[in-house]
Amino acid sequence: MSTPQPDDQRPDQLVLVGPVYLAGIGDxxxxxxxxxxxxxWGKAITxxxxxxxxxxxxxHVAYLPHSRDGGWKITRSHEPLGIPAWTATFSRYTPTEITAAFTDALATCLAAGHAHPWDFGPDQEIALPDDVLAEHGWRTDHTEMDISQYSPDGHAYFSRRDYDVPDHAELAGERRAMWTMYARVDxxxxxxxxxxxxxxTPLYLLTQTARAFxxxxxxxxxxxxxxxxxxxxVTTTPVPEPDSDRLKSAALARTPHTLPAIPAPATDTALPGPTPPVPFPRR
Known part of the structure; x- marks a missing residue:
């Protein structure tokens, strides 16, 4: 459903916007x-x-601007420099709050020093992403291939593949990943x-990401x-003065363009073509 927007908001105005999945990239x-x-944690620019x-x-947590989806990729191996046990990828337009929810939860799990922090997190919180979405009014739809949960406005969904694929094919990106978050208005x-x-992928990390989503x-x-x-x-509300000027200055100082400069790929290197969008399941 479309929401009329005020026409007196300036392009440079700091606003509060929702829902988050339609808000744009952010900081x-x-x-x-x-x-x-x-x-x-080590950091390197390559x-x-x-x-x-x-x-x-x-x-490993990597920002890969020249990759097929141009976003972030996270991998975890069973041993140092080993074959990945799981991967999580966020395409270039994913709102920062959603990607950051995953990396924050990941850093917290590792810093906690638990022997097995990967299922429910450092607090042993027993919660599933499905439960979190249901609490926020997302509806569930079952098909022969997927179980999907749709946002109340219909512009976002979280799906779980309901059939088996070989682990190596999934990790290599040759077959669909188990879970997908997706948003668009068109x-x-x-x-x-x-x-x-x-x-x-650990359920705790998925659940924390679903909370942000x-x-x-x-x-x-x-x-x-x-x-x-x-x-x-979306709904936008101006940030009240005088907070607006202070917060806007901080937001402008840290934009998507303030990531460290990444060397451009060689001109004779062919980049992968764009990935077809994830199909929106039929309702």
């Missing part, structure tokens, strides 16, 4: 703040992007994003950074 620094602040490595070298045009999680709390954006096509479907 990408929040994605790796928790890694920078956690002792022992030709392919920005990479963070956990103290045990078994988890099936053909406009900004869209998706996040994919393979079968062994379905949150009803508005997030901060400069109004001009909200995708134009999404404006009729």
């Amino acid at each position: 990408t620094a929040a994605i790796y703040d928790s890694l920078d602040d956690t002792r022992g 030709d392919s992007g920005l990479c963070f490595t956990s103290p045990r070298h078994d988890v 099936g053909v045009n406009g900004e869209r994003w998706h996040a994919d999680f393979t079968s062994c 379905s949150s009803t709390e508005p997030v901060q954006r400069i109004r001009s950074s909200i995708p134009q096509r999404n404006l009729p479907y």
Whole structure:
């Protein structure tokens, strides 16, 4: 459903916008703040992007602007520098709050030092992403291939593959990942994003990400950074003065363009073509 927007908001105005999944990218620094602040994580800028490595070298968090989806990829191995046990990917337009929820939970799990922190997290919270979405009024739809939960406005969904595929094919991206988050307002045009999680991705990380994905709390954006096509479907409220000037200065100082400069790929290197969008399940 479209929501009429006020016409007196300036493009440079700091606003609170919801829902988060239609808010645009936001301040990408929040994605790796928790890694920078956690002792022992390494950071490197390479030709392919920005990479963070956990103290045990078994988890890698990478910003890959020249990759097929141009976003973030997280992998965890059973041993240092080993074959990945699971991967999570967030495409380039994923709102920062959603990606950051995953990396924050990941950093917390590793810092807690638990022997097996991967199922329910450091607090042993027994919650599933399905439960979180249901609490926020997302409806469930079952098909022969998927179990999907749709946002109340119909512009986002979280799906779980309901059939088996070989682990190696899933990890290599040859077959669909177990879980997918997806949002868009138009099936053909406009900004869209998706996040994919393979079968062994810890439930705690998925649940924390689902909390951010379905949150009803508005997030901060400069109004001009909200995708134009999404404006009729979001609610924006100006941040009250004098907070607006202070927060806007901080937001402008840390934009998606403030990530460390990544060397461009060689001109004779062919980049992968764009990935077809994740199909929106029939209702």
